[in-house]
Amino acid sequence: MLSSSSIRVLLVDDSALARGLLRSLLEEAGIEVVGEAVNGRQAVELARKLRPDLITLDLQMPVMGGMETITEIMHEKAIPILVVSSEADAEKACEALEAGALEVIAKPDYTPEQAGEFVRKVRLLAGVSVITRIRRRLPETSPNPDNEWQWQPSHQYLARNYRQAFAIASSTGGPQALTRILPLLDKSFPAPILLAQHMSDGFVEGMVQWLSSLCQLRVKVAEDGELLKPGCVYVSPSESHLTVTANHRVALRPRVEGEIYRPSCDHLLCSLAEVYGRDAVGIILTGMGRDGAVGMQAIRDAGGIGLAQDEATSLIYGMNQEAVKLGGVHREFPVTALGEEMQKILEMTPAGYLQALGRSSA
Incomplete structure:
Protein backbone atom coordinates (compact mmCIF):
# COMPACT_ATOMS: atom_id res chain seq x y z
CA MET A 1 0.00 0.00 0.00
CA ALA A 126 -4.24 3.44 -5.00
CA GLY A 127 -1.55 0.78 -4.79
CA VAL A 128 -3.42 -1.89 -6.76
CA SER A 129 -1.82 -2.96 -10.02
CA VAL A 130 -4.35 -2.94 -12.87
CA ILE A 131 -3.82 -3.92 -16.48
CA THR A 132 -5.09 -2.45 -19.72
CA ARG A 133 -8.10 -4.48 -20.79
CA ILE A 134 -9.14 -5.95 -24.10
CA ARG A 135 -12.79 -6.14 -25.03
CA ARG A 136 -14.41 -9.50 -24.40
CA ARG A 137 -17.81 -11.08 -24.09
CA LEU A 138 -19.36 -12.75 -21.07
CA PRO A 139 -20.15 -16.47 -21.27
CA GLU A 140 -23.26 -17.33 -23.26
CA THR A 141 -26.07 -17.99 -20.76
CA SER A 142 -29.82 -17.93 -20.53
CA PRO A 143 -30.16 -15.12 -17.98
CA ASN A 144 -32.96 -14.71 -15.52
CA PRO A 145 -33.58 -10.94 -15.69
CA ASP A 146 -36.91 -10.94 -13.90
CA ASN A 147 -35.63 -13.22 -11.11
CA GLU A 148 -38.63 -15.48 -11.75
CA TRP A 149 -37.63 -18.87 -10.44
CA GLN A 150 -38.93 -22.27 -9.51
CA TRP A 151 -36.39 -24.99 -8.92
CA GLN A 152 -36.77 -28.06 -11.14
CA PRO A 153 -34.81 -31.07 -9.85
CA SER A 154 -32.65 -32.80 -12.44
CA HIS A 155 -32.56 -36.57 -12.91
CA GLN A 156 -29.13 -36.51 -11.29
CA TYR A 157 -30.56 -34.84 -8.21
CA LEU A 158 -33.45 -37.28 -7.96
CA ALA A 159 -30.98 -40.16 -8.13
CA ARG A 160 -28.95 -38.92 -5.19
CA ASN A 161 -29.66 -37.33 -1.83
CA TYR A 162 -27.57 -34.14 -2.01
CA ARG A 163 -26.52 -32.56 1.25
CA GLN A 164 -23.78 -30.12 0.25
CA ALA A 165 -23.88 -26.37 0.68
CA PHE A 166 -21.44 -23.90 -0.88
CA ALA A 167 -20.17 -20.64 0.60
CA ILE A 168 -18.26 -18.08 -1.47
CA ALA A 169 -16.15 -15.40 0.22
CA SER A 170 -14.84 -12.44 -1.75
CA SER A 171 -13.84 -8.79 -1.61
CA THR A 172 -12.11 -6.47 -4.09
CA GLY A 173 -12.42 -8.01 -7.54
CA GLY A 174 -15.06 -10.43 -6.29
CA PRO A 175 -18.02 -9.21 -8.35
CA GLN A 176 -15.95 -9.53 -11.50
CA ALA A 177 -14.90 -13.06 -10.46
CA LEU A 178 -18.50 -14.04 -9.77
CA THR A 179 -19.39 -13.29 -13.39
CA ARG A 180 -16.91 -16.04 -14.37
CA ILE A 181 -18.43 -18.57 -11.96
CA LEU A 182 -22.16 -18.18 -11.42
CA PRO A 183 -23.31 -17.84 -15.07
CA LEU A 184 -21.77 -21.26 -15.78
CA LEU A 185 -24.04 -23.03 -13.27
CA ASP A 186 -27.32 -24.49 -14.47
CA LYS A 187 -30.61 -23.48 -12.85
CA SER A 188 -30.99 -27.07 -11.56
CA PHE A 189 -27.77 -26.78 -9.53
CA PRO A 190 -28.70 -29.07 -6.62
CA ALA A 191 -27.27 -27.14 -3.67
CA PRO A 192 -27.64 -23.71 -2.08
CA ILE A 193 -24.87 -21.15 -2.52
CA LEU A 194 -24.25 -18.51 0.14
CA LEU A 195 -22.23 -15.41 -0.70
CA ALA A 196 -20.40 -12.92 1.51
CA GLN A 197 -19.10 -10.15 -0.74
CA HIS A 198 -17.53 -7.10 0.91
CA MET A 199 -19.68 -4.21 -0.28
CA SER A 200 -20.51 -0.68 0.82
CA ASP A 201 -23.95 -0.18 2.33
CA GLY A 202 -26.65 0.49 -0.25
CA PHE A 203 -25.11 -1.45 -3.14
CA VAL A 204 -25.90 -5.11 -2.42
CA GLU A 205 -29.39 -4.98 -3.95
CA GLY A 206 -27.91 -3.51 -7.13
CA MET A 207 -25.31 -6.29 -7.27
CA VAL A 208 -28.06 -8.89 -6.84
CA GLN A 209 -30.06 -7.43 -9.72
CA TRP A 210 -26.93 -7.29 -11.88
CA LEU A 211 -25.96 -10.91 -11.16
CA SER A 212 -29.56 -12.03 -11.71
CA SER A 213 -29.40 -10.63 -15.24
CA LEU A 214 -26.36 -12.82 -15.95
CA CYS A 215 -27.33 -16.09 -14.22
CA GLN A 216 -29.73 -18.96 -14.62
CA LEU A 217 -29.68 -19.43 -10.86
CA ARG A 218 -31.93 -17.37 -8.64
CA VAL A 219 -29.91 -14.64 -6.90
CA LYS A 220 -31.44 -12.86 -3.92
CA VAL A 221 -30.61 -10.90 -0.80
CA ALA A 222 -30.72 -13.34 2.12
CA GLU A 223 -33.62 -12.90 4.53
CA ASP A 224 -33.49 -13.86 8.19
CA GLY A 225 -35.19 -17.20 8.88
CA GLU A 226 -35.69 -18.36 5.30
CA LEU A 227 -35.05 -22.01 4.44
CA LEU A 228 -32.07 -22.71 2.21
CA LYS A 229 -33.04 -24.19 -1.16
CA PRO A 230 -30.97 -25.66 -4.00
CA GLY A 231 -30.40 -23.60 -7.11
CA CYS A 232 -30.42 -20.33 -5.20
CA VAL A 233 -27.64 -17.86 -4.37
CA TYR A 234 -28.17 -16.12 -1.02
CA VAL A 235 -26.27 -12.84 -0.83
CA SER A 236 -25.49 -11.34 2.56
CA PRO A 237 -26.69 -7.80 3.22
CA SER A 238 -23.77 -5.49 4.00
CA GLU A 239 -25.56 -4.28 7.14
CA SER A 240 -25.45 -7.73 8.78
CA HIS A 241 -23.54 -11.02 8.65
CA LEU A 242 -24.95 -14.09 6.89
CA THR A 243 -24.84 -17.38 8.84
CA VAL A 244 -26.80 -20.63 8.77
CA THR A 245 -28.65 -22.45 11.55
CA ALA A 246 -28.76 -26.14 12.47
CA ASN A 247 -32.12 -26.49 10.67
CA HIS A 248 -30.61 -25.05 7.46
CA ARG A 249 -32.13 -21.61 7.65
CA VAL A 250 -30.61 -18.16 7.21
CA ALA A 251 -29.60 -16.32 10.35
CA LEU A 252 -28.53 -12.69 9.95
CA ARG A 253 -26.29 -11.46 12.74
CA PRO A 254 -26.18 -7.73 13.48
CA ARG A 255 -23.02 -5.89 12.54
CA VAL A 256 -20.95 -4.64 15.46
CA GLU A 257 -19.68 -1.06 15.43
CA GLY A 258 -16.07 -0.85 14.30
CA GLU A 259 -16.03 -4.07 12.28
CA ILE A 260 -13.91 -3.58 9.17
CA TYR A 261 -15.32 -6.39 7.03
CA ARG A 262 -18.92 -6.02 5.94
CA PRO A 263 -20.31 -8.58 5.67
CA SER A 264 -17.97 -11.02 7.42
CA CYS A 265 -16.70 -13.96 5.39
CA ASP A 266 -15.42 -15.72 8.51
CA HIS A 267 -18.88 -15.66 10.14
CA LEU A 268 -20.40 -17.32 7.06
CA LEU A 269 -17.71 -19.95 6.55
CA CYS A 270 -17.48 -20.91 10.23
CA SER A 271 -21.24 -21.38 10.50
CA LEU A 272 -21.24 -23.52 7.35
CA ALA A 273 -18.49 -25.69 8.83
CA GLU A 274 -20.44 -26.13 12.07
CA VAL A 275 -23.74 -27.02 10.39
CA TYR A 276 -22.67 -28.98 7.29
CA GLY A 277 -19.35 -30.49 8.43
CA ARG A 278 -17.81 -32.63 5.67
CA ASP A 279 -20.60 -31.52 3.31
CA ALA A 280 -19.49 -27.88 3.54
CA VAL A 281 -17.69 -26.40 0.54
CA GLY A 282 -15.86 -23.10 0.97
CA ILE A 283 -14.57 -21.05 -1.96
CA ILE A 284 -12.47 -17.95 -1.33
CA LEU A 285 -11.84 -15.44 -4.08
CA THR A 286 -9.81 -12.31 -4.68
CA GLY A 287 -9.72 -9.54 -2.08
CA MET A 288 -7.69 -7.52 0.41
CA GLY A 289 -7.15 -8.49 4.02
CA ARG A 290 -7.46 -11.72 5.99
CA ASP A 291 -11.22 -12.16 6.24
CA GLY A 292 -12.23 -15.73 5.40
CA ALA A 293 -8.93 -17.45 6.24
CA VAL A 294 -10.14 -18.65 9.66
CA GLY A 295 -13.47 -19.76 8.21
CA MET A 296 -11.81 -21.75 5.41
CA GLN A 297 -9.65 -23.50 8.00
CA ALA A 298 -12.79 -24.32 10.01
CA ILE A 299 -14.34 -25.98 6.94
CA ARG A 300 -11.23 -28.04 6.29
CA ASP A 301 -11.00 -29.05 9.96
CA ALA A 302 -14.63 -30.21 9.77
CA GLY A 303 -13.79 -32.47 6.84
CA GLY A 304 -15.22 -30.18 4.19
CA ILE A 305 -13.70 -28.95 0.94
CA GLY A 306 -11.78 -25.68 0.54
CA LEU A 307 -11.03 -24.14 -2.87
CA ALA A 308 -9.50 -20.79 -3.79
CA GLN A 309 -9.10 -18.55 -6.80
CA ASP A 310 -5.47 -18.67 -7.89
CA GLU A 311 -3.04 -15.77 -7.89
CA ALA A 312 -2.85 -15.42 -11.67
CA THR A 313 -6.56 -14.67 -12.06
CA SER A 314 -7.00 -12.63 -8.86
CA LEU A 315 -7.24 -8.87 -8.97
CA ILE A 316 -5.75 -8.90 -5.47
CA TYR A 317 -4.12 -12.06 -4.14
CA GLY A 318 -4.83 -11.29 -0.49
CA MET A 319 -7.70 -13.06 1.26
CA ASN A 320 -7.19 -16.21 -0.78
CA GLN A 321 -3.45 -16.12 -0.13
CA GLU A 322 -4.03 -15.85 3.62
CA ALA A 323 -6.40 -18.83 3.49
CA VAL A 324 -3.78 -20.85 1.63
CA LYS A 325 -1.09 -19.91 4.16
CA LEU A 326 -3.30 -20.91 7.08
CA GLY A 327 -3.98 -24.29 5.49
CA GLY A 328 -7.70 -24.06 4.75
CA VAL A 329 -7.41 -24.56 0.97
CA HIS A 330 -7.08 -27.95 -0.71
CA ARG A 331 -6.40 -26.52 -4.16
CA GLU A 332 -6.26 -23.22 -6.06
CA PHE A 333 -7.89 -22.88 -9.48
CA PRO A 334 -8.20 -20.22 -12.18
CA VAL A 335 -11.48 -18.40 -11.68
CA THR A 336 -12.80 -19.79 -14.97
CA ALA A 337 -12.39 -23.35 -13.64
CA LEU A 338 -14.18 -22.93 -10.31
CA GLY A 339 -17.68 -23.41 -11.73
CA GLU A 340 -16.61 -26.74 -13.24
CA GLU A 341 -15.09 -27.80 -9.92
CA MET A 342 -18.37 -27.01 -8.14
CA GLN A 343 -20.14 -29.35 -10.56
CA LYS A 344 -17.52 -32.08 -10.01
CA ILE A 345 -18.00 -31.91 -6.24
CA LEU A 346 -21.70 -32.65 -6.70
CA GLU A 347 -20.96 -35.64 -8.95
CA MET A 348 -18.81 -37.32 -6.28
CA THR A 349 -18.87 -37.86 -2.56
CA PRO A 350 -16.77 -35.27 -0.67
CA ALA A 351 -14.23 -37.98 0.11
CA GLY A 352 -14.15 -39.08 -3.52
CA TYR A 353 -13.55 -35.55 -4.74
CA LEU A 354 -10.69 -35.02 -2.27
CA GLN A 355 -9.15 -38.32 -3.30
CA ALA A 356 -9.33 -37.24 -6.93
CA LEU A 357 -7.65 -33.95 -6.05
CA GLY A 358 -4.89 -35.84 -4.31
CA ARG A 359 -4.31 -38.11 -7.29
CA SER A 360 -4.23 -35.20 -9.74
CA SER A 361 -1.61 -33.37 -7.68
CA ALA A 362 0.61 -36.42 -7.24
Whole structure:
Protein backbone atom coordinates (compact mmCIF):
# COMPACT_ATOMS: atom_id res chain seq x y z
CA MET A 1 0.00 0.00 0.00
CA LEU A 2 1.27 3.48 -0.87
CA SER A 3 1.84 5.99 1.91
CA SER A 4 -0.80 8.73 2.07
CA SER A 5 1.69 11.46 1.16
CA SER A 6 2.64 9.71 -2.09
CA ILE A 7 -0.91 9.03 -3.34
CA ARG A 8 -2.08 11.25 -6.23
CA VAL A 9 -5.83 11.34 -6.91
CA LEU A 10 -7.93 12.69 -9.79
CA LEU A 11 -11.51 13.65 -8.80
CA VAL A 12 -14.23 13.27 -11.45
CA ASP A 13 -17.72 14.60 -10.72
CA ASP A 14 -19.89 17.26 -12.33
CA SER A 15 -20.89 18.54 -8.88
CA ALA A 16 -18.53 21.17 -7.47
CA LEU A 17 -19.98 20.50 -4.02
CA ALA A 18 -19.18 16.77 -4.26
CA ARG A 19 -15.66 17.45 -5.52
CA GLY A 20 -15.09 19.95 -2.74
CA LEU A 21 -16.15 17.42 -0.09
CA LEU A 22 -13.94 14.66 -1.47
CA ARG A 23 -11.00 17.04 -1.78
CA SER A 24 -11.33 18.16 1.82
CA LEU A 25 -11.52 14.56 3.10
CA LEU A 26 -8.46 13.54 1.12
CA GLU A 27 -6.36 16.57 1.97
CA GLU A 28 -7.18 16.18 5.67
CA ALA A 29 -5.76 12.66 5.37
CA GLY A 30 -2.59 13.94 3.69
CA ILE A 31 -3.54 12.67 0.22
CA GLU A 32 -2.80 14.89 -2.79
CA VAL A 33 -5.54 15.83 -5.26
CA VAL A 34 -3.74 16.44 -8.55
CA GLY A 35 -6.75 17.46 -10.61
CA GLU A 36 -10.52 17.71 -11.00
CA ALA A 37 -12.73 16.88 -13.98
CA VAL A 38 -16.36 17.83 -14.50
CA ASN A 39 -17.19 15.26 -17.20
CA GLY A 40 -15.91 12.01 -18.61
CA ARG A 41 -14.15 13.48 -21.63
CA GLN A 42 -12.15 15.81 -19.43
CA ALA A 43 -11.40 12.89 -17.10
CA VAL A 44 -9.89 10.84 -19.93
CA GLU A 45 -7.71 13.76 -21.00
CA LEU A 46 -6.51 14.51 -17.44
CA ALA A 47 -5.89 10.81 -16.73
CA ARG A 48 -3.66 10.68 -19.80
CA LYS A 49 -1.83 13.88 -18.81
CA LEU A 50 -1.52 13.54 -15.02
CA ARG A 51 -1.21 9.74 -14.60
CA PRO A 52 -2.76 9.72 -11.09
CA ASP A 53 -2.52 6.73 -8.75
CA LEU A 54 -6.31 6.62 -8.44
CA ILE A 55 -9.40 8.15 -10.01
CA THR A 56 -12.62 8.70 -8.05
CA LEU A 57 -15.50 8.71 -10.51
CA ASP A 58 -19.20 9.55 -10.47
CA LEU A 59 -21.40 7.71 -12.98
CA GLN A 60 -23.91 10.42 -13.87
CA MET A 61 -22.06 13.14 -15.82
CA PRO A 62 -22.55 15.24 -18.97
CA VAL A 63 -20.61 14.94 -22.25
CA MET A 64 -19.37 11.43 -21.40
CA GLY A 65 -20.93 9.30 -18.67
CA GLY A 66 -19.12 7.18 -16.12
CA MET A 67 -19.42 3.82 -17.89
CA GLU A 68 -17.97 5.15 -21.14
CA THR A 69 -15.23 6.92 -19.18
CA ILE A 70 -14.19 3.72 -17.41
CA THR A 71 -14.09 1.85 -20.71
CA GLU A 72 -11.94 4.54 -22.35
CA ILE A 73 -9.45 4.67 -19.47
CA MET A 74 -9.21 0.91 -18.95
CA HIS A 75 -8.72 0.21 -22.66
CA GLU A 76 -6.15 2.98 -23.18
CA LYS A 77 -3.85 2.82 -20.16
CA ALA A 78 -5.41 1.39 -17.03
CA ILE A 79 -5.58 3.36 -13.78
CA PRO A 80 -7.30 2.20 -10.56
CA ILE A 81 -10.84 3.60 -10.45
CA LEU A 82 -13.06 3.96 -7.38
CA VAL A 83 -16.69 4.64 -8.28
CA VAL A 84 -18.17 7.17 -5.86
CA SER A 85 -21.82 7.41 -6.72
CA SER A 86 -25.40 7.55 -5.50
CA GLU A 87 -27.02 4.41 -4.11
CA ALA A 88 -29.74 4.98 -6.74
CA ASP A 89 -27.14 3.90 -9.32
CA ALA A 90 -26.31 0.67 -7.47
CA GLU A 91 -26.97 -1.72 -10.37
CA LYS A 92 -25.08 0.48 -12.85
CA ALA A 93 -22.25 0.78 -10.32
CA CYS A 94 -21.89 -3.00 -10.34
CA GLU A 95 -21.79 -2.97 -14.13
CA ALA A 96 -18.96 -0.46 -13.74
CA LEU A 97 -16.99 -3.13 -11.87
CA GLU A 98 -17.30 -5.42 -14.87
CA ALA A 99 -16.10 -2.55 -17.07
CA GLY A 100 -12.93 -2.24 -14.99
CA ALA A 101 -13.57 -0.18 -11.85
CA LEU A 102 -12.13 -1.72 -8.69
CA GLU A 103 -14.84 -0.90 -6.15
CA VAL A 104 -17.96 1.16 -5.59
CA ILE A 105 -18.83 3.32 -2.61
CA ALA A 106 -21.66 5.70 -1.79
CA LYS A 107 -20.93 9.40 -1.86
CA PRO A 108 -19.78 10.15 1.69
CA ASP A 109 -21.12 12.84 3.98
CA TYR A 110 -19.38 14.35 6.97
CA THR A 111 -20.08 11.43 9.34
CA PRO A 112 -16.80 9.99 10.63
CA GLU A 113 -17.73 6.46 9.56
CA GLN A 114 -18.44 7.30 5.91
CA ALA A 115 -15.52 9.70 5.65
CA GLY A 116 -13.20 7.11 7.16
CA GLU A 117 -14.39 4.38 4.79
CA PHE A 118 -13.84 6.62 1.78
CA VAL A 119 -10.27 7.51 2.78
CA ARG A 120 -9.51 3.88 3.63
CA LYS A 121 -10.69 2.74 0.20
CA VAL A 122 -8.53 5.36 -1.52
CA ARG A 123 -5.45 4.25 0.43
CA LEU A 124 -6.04 0.57 -0.31
CA LEU A 125 -6.87 0.88 -3.99
CA ALA A 126 -4.24 3.44 -5.00
CA GLY A 127 -1.55 0.78 -4.79
CA VAL A 128 -3.42 -1.89 -6.76
CA SER A 129 -1.82 -2.96 -10.02
CA VAL A 130 -4.35 -2.94 -12.87
CA ILE A 131 -3.82 -3.92 -16.48
CA THR A 132 -5.09 -2.45 -19.72
CA ARG A 133 -8.10 -4.48 -20.79
CA ILE A 134 -9.14 -5.95 -24.10
CA ARG A 135 -12.79 -6.14 -25.03
CA ARG A 136 -14.41 -9.50 -24.40
CA ARG A 137 -17.81 -11.08 -24.09
CA LEU A 138 -19.36 -12.75 -21.07
CA PRO A 139 -20.15 -16.47 -21.27
CA GLU A 140 -23.26 -17.33 -23.26
CA THR A 141 -26.07 -17.99 -20.76
CA SER A 142 -29.82 -17.93 -20.53
CA PRO A 143 -30.16 -15.12 -17.98
CA ASN A 144 -32.96 -14.71 -15.52
CA PRO A 145 -33.58 -10.94 -15.69
CA ASP A 146 -36.91 -10.94 -13.90
CA ASN A 147 -35.63 -13.22 -11.11
CA GLU A 148 -38.63 -15.48 -11.75
CA TRP A 149 -37.63 -18.87 -10.44
CA GLN A 150 -38.93 -22.27 -9.51
CA TRP A 151 -36.39 -24.99 -8.92
CA GLN A 152 -36.77 -28.06 -11.14
CA PRO A 153 -34.81 -31.07 -9.85
CA SER A 154 -32.65 -32.80 -12.44
CA HIS A 155 -32.56 -36.57 -12.91
CA GLN A 156 -29.13 -36.51 -11.29
CA TYR A 157 -30.56 -34.84 -8.21
CA LEU A 158 -33.45 -37.28 -7.96
CA ALA A 159 -30.98 -40.16 -8.13
CA ARG A 160 -28.95 -38.92 -5.19
CA ASN A 161 -29.66 -37.33 -1.83
CA TYR A 162 -27.57 -34.14 -2.01
CA ARG A 163 -26.52 -32.56 1.25
CA GLN A 164 -23.78 -30.12 0.25
CA ALA A 165 -23.88 -26.37 0.68
CA PHE A 166 -21.44 -23.90 -0.88
CA ALA A 167 -20.17 -20.64 0.60
CA ILE A 168 -18.26 -18.08 -1.47
CA ALA A 169 -16.15 -15.40 0.22
CA SER A 170 -14.84 -12.44 -1.75
CA SER A 171 -13.84 -8.79 -1.61
CA THR A 172 -12.11 -6.47 -4.09
CA GLY A 173 -12.42 -8.01 -7.54
CA GLY A 174 -15.06 -10.43 -6.29
CA PRO A 175 -18.02 -9.21 -8.35
CA GLN A 176 -15.95 -9.53 -11.50
CA ALA A 177 -14.90 -13.06 -10.46
CA LEU A 178 -18.50 -14.04 -9.77
CA THR A 179 -19.39 -13.29 -13.39
CA ARG A 180 -16.91 -16.04 -14.37
CA ILE A 181 -18.43 -18.57 -11.96
CA LEU A 182 -22.16 -18.18 -11.42
CA PRO A 183 -23.31 -17.84 -15.07
CA LEU A 184 -21.77 -21.26 -15.78
CA LEU A 185 -24.04 -23.03 -13.27
CA ASP A 186 -27.32 -24.49 -14.47
CA LYS A 187 -30.61 -23.48 -12.85
CA SER A 188 -30.99 -27.07 -11.56
CA PHE A 189 -27.77 -26.78 -9.53
CA PRO A 190 -28.70 -29.07 -6.62
CA ALA A 191 -27.27 -27.14 -3.67
CA PRO A 192 -27.64 -23.71 -2.08
CA ILE A 193 -24.87 -21.15 -2.52
CA LEU A 194 -24.25 -18.51 0.14
CA LEU A 195 -22.23 -15.41 -0.70
CA ALA A 196 -20.40 -12.92 1.51
CA GLN A 197 -19.10 -10.15 -0.74
CA HIS A 198 -17.53 -7.10 0.91
CA MET A 199 -19.68 -4.21 -0.28
CA SER A 200 -20.51 -0.68 0.82
CA ASP A 201 -23.95 -0.18 2.33
CA GLY A 202 -26.65 0.49 -0.25
CA PHE A 203 -25.11 -1.45 -3.14
CA VAL A 204 -25.90 -5.11 -2.42
CA GLU A 205 -29.39 -4.98 -3.95
CA GLY A 206 -27.91 -3.51 -7.13
CA MET A 207 -25.31 -6.29 -7.27
CA VAL A 208 -28.06 -8.89 -6.84
CA GLN A 209 -30.06 -7.43 -9.72
CA TRP A 210 -26.93 -7.29 -11.88
CA LEU A 211 -25.96 -10.91 -11.16
CA SER A 212 -29.56 -12.03 -11.71
CA SER A 213 -29.40 -10.63 -15.24
CA LEU A 214 -26.36 -12.82 -15.95
CA CYS A 215 -27.33 -16.09 -14.22
CA GLN A 216 -29.73 -18.96 -14.62
CA LEU A 217 -29.68 -19.43 -10.86
CA ARG A 218 -31.93 -17.37 -8.64
CA VAL A 219 -29.91 -14.64 -6.90
CA LYS A 220 -31.44 -12.86 -3.92
CA VAL A 221 -30.61 -10.90 -0.80
CA ALA A 222 -30.72 -13.34 2.12
CA GLU A 223 -33.62 -12.90 4.53
CA ASP A 224 -33.49 -13.86 8.19
CA GLY A 225 -35.19 -17.20 8.88
CA GLU A 226 -35.69 -18.36 5.30
CA LEU A 227 -35.05 -22.01 4.44
CA LEU A 228 -32.07 -22.71 2.21
CA LYS A 229 -33.04 -24.19 -1.16
CA PRO A 230 -30.97 -25.66 -4.00
CA GLY A 231 -30.40 -23.60 -7.11
CA CYS A 232 -30.42 -20.33 -5.20
CA VAL A 233 -27.64 -17.86 -4.37
CA TYR A 234 -28.17 -16.12 -1.02
CA VAL A 235 -26.27 -12.84 -0.83
CA SER A 236 -25.49 -11.34 2.56
CA PRO A 237 -26.69 -7.80 3.22
CA SER A 238 -23.77 -5.49 4.00
CA GLU A 239 -25.56 -4.28 7.14
CA SER A 240 -25.45 -7.73 8.78
CA HIS A 241 -23.54 -11.02 8.65
CA LEU A 242 -24.95 -14.09 6.89
CA THR A 243 -24.84 -17.38 8.84
CA VAL A 244 -26.80 -20.63 8.77
CA THR A 245 -28.65 -22.45 11.55
CA ALA A 246 -28.76 -26.14 12.47
CA ASN A 247 -32.12 -26.49 10.67
CA HIS A 248 -30.61 -25.05 7.46
CA ARG A 249 -32.13 -21.61 7.65
CA VAL A 250 -30.61 -18.16 7.21
CA ALA A 251 -29.60 -16.32 10.35
CA LEU A 252 -28.53 -12.69 9.95
CA ARG A 253 -26.29 -11.46 12.74
CA PRO A 254 -26.18 -7.73 13.48
CA ARG A 255 -23.02 -5.89 12.54
CA VAL A 256 -20.95 -4.64 15.46
CA GLU A 257 -19.68 -1.06 15.43
CA GLY A 258 -16.07 -0.85 14.30
CA GLU A 259 -16.03 -4.07 12.28
CA ILE A 260 -13.91 -3.58 9.17
CA TYR A 261 -15.32 -6.39 7.03
CA ARG A 262 -18.92 -6.02 5.94
CA PRO A 263 -20.31 -8.58 5.67
CA SER A 264 -17.97 -11.02 7.42
CA CYS A 265 -16.70 -13.96 5.39
CA ASP A 266 -15.42 -15.72 8.51
CA HIS A 267 -18.88 -15.66 10.14
CA LEU A 268 -20.40 -17.32 7.06
CA LEU A 269 -17.71 -19.95 6.55
CA CYS A 270 -17.48 -20.91 10.23
CA SER A 271 -21.24 -21.38 10.50
CA LEU A 272 -21.24 -23.52 7.35
CA ALA A 273 -18.49 -25.69 8.83
CA GLU A 274 -20.44 -26.13 12.07
CA VAL A 275 -23.74 -27.02 10.39
CA TYR A 276 -22.67 -28.98 7.29
CA GLY A 277 -19.35 -30.49 8.43
CA ARG A 278 -17.81 -32.63 5.67
CA ASP A 279 -20.60 -31.52 3.31
CA ALA A 280 -19.49 -27.88 3.54
CA VAL A 281 -17.69 -26.40 0.54
CA GLY A 282 -15.86 -23.10 0.97
CA ILE A 283 -14.57 -21.05 -1.96
CA ILE A 284 -12.47 -17.95 -1.33
CA LEU A 285 -11.84 -15.44 -4.08
CA THR A 286 -9.81 -12.31 -4.68
CA GLY A 287 -9.72 -9.54 -2.08
CA MET A 288 -7.69 -7.52 0.41
CA GLY A 289 -7.15 -8.49 4.02
CA ARG A 290 -7.46 -11.72 5.99
CA ASP A 291 -11.22 -12.16 6.24
CA GLY A 292 -12.23 -15.73 5.40
CA ALA A 293 -8.93 -17.45 6.24
CA VAL A 294 -10.14 -18.65 9.66
CA GLY A 295 -13.47 -19.76 8.21
CA MET A 296 -11.81 -21.75 5.41
CA GLN A 297 -9.65 -23.50 8.00
CA ALA A 298 -12.79 -24.32 10.01
CA ILE A 299 -14.34 -25.98 6.94
CA ARG A 300 -11.23 -28.04 6.29
CA ASP A 301 -11.00 -29.05 9.96
CA ALA A 302 -14.63 -30.21 9.77
CA GLY A 303 -13.79 -32.47 6.84
CA GLY A 304 -15.22 -30.18 4.19
CA ILE A 305 -13.70 -28.95 0.94
CA GLY A 306 -11.78 -25.68 0.54
CA LEU A 307 -11.03 -24.14 -2.87
CA ALA A 308 -9.50 -20.79 -3.79
CA GLN A 309 -9.10 -18.55 -6.80
CA ASP A 310 -5.47 -18.67 -7.89
CA GLU A 311 -3.04 -15.77 -7.89
CA ALA A 312 -2.85 -15.42 -11.67
CA THR A 313 -6.56 -14.67 -12.06
CA SER A 314 -7.00 -12.63 -8.86
CA LEU A 315 -7.24 -8.87 -8.97
CA ILE A 316 -5.75 -8.90 -5.47
CA TYR A 317 -4.12 -12.06 -4.14
CA GLY A 318 -4.83 -11.29 -0.49
CA MET A 319 -7.70 -13.06 1.26
CA ASN A 320 -7.19 -16.21 -0.78
CA GLN A 321 -3.45 -16.12 -0.13
CA GLU A 322 -4.03 -15.85 3.62
CA ALA A 323 -6.40 -18.83 3.49
CA VAL A 324 -3.78 -20.85 1.63
CA LYS A 325 -1.09 -19.91 4.16
CA LEU A 326 -3.30 -20.91 7.08
CA GLY A 327 -3.98 -24.29 5.49
CA GLY A 328 -7.70 -24.06 4.75
CA VAL A 329 -7.41 -24.56 0.97
CA HIS A 330 -7.08 -27.95 -0.71
CA ARG A 331 -6.40 -26.52 -4.16
CA GLU A 332 -6.26 -23.22 -6.06
CA PHE A 333 -7.89 -22.88 -9.48
CA PRO A 334 -8.20 -20.22 -12.18
CA VAL A 335 -11.48 -18.40 -11.68
CA THR A 336 -12.80 -19.79 -14.97
CA ALA A 337 -12.39 -23.35 -13.64
CA LEU A 338 -14.18 -22.93 -10.31
CA GLY A 339 -17.68 -23.41 -11.73
CA GLU A 340 -16.61 -26.74 -13.24
CA GLU A 341 -15.09 -27.80 -9.92
CA MET A 342 -18.37 -27.01 -8.14
CA GLN A 343 -20.14 -29.35 -10.56
CA LYS A 344 -17.52 -32.08 -10.01
CA ILE A 345 -18.00 -31.91 -6.24
CA LEU A 346 -21.70 -32.65 -6.70
CA GLU A 347 -20.96 -35.64 -8.95
CA MET A 348 -18.81 -37.32 -6.28
CA THR A 349 -18.87 -37.86 -2.56
CA PRO A 350 -16.77 -35.27 -0.67
CA ALA A 351 -14.23 -37.98 0.11
CA GLY A 352 -14.15 -39.08 -3.52
CA TYR A 353 -13.55 -35.55 -4.74
CA LEU A 354 -10.69 -35.02 -2.27
CA GLN A 355 -9.15 -38.32 -3.30
CA ALA A 356 -9.33 -37.24 -6.93
CA LEU A 357 -7.65 -33.95 -6.05
CA GLY A 358 -4.89 -35.84 -4.31
CA ARG A 359 -4.31 -38.11 -7.29
CA SER A 360 -4.23 -35.20 -9.74
CA SER A 361 -1.61 -33.37 -7.68
CA ALA A 362 0.61 -36.42 -7.24
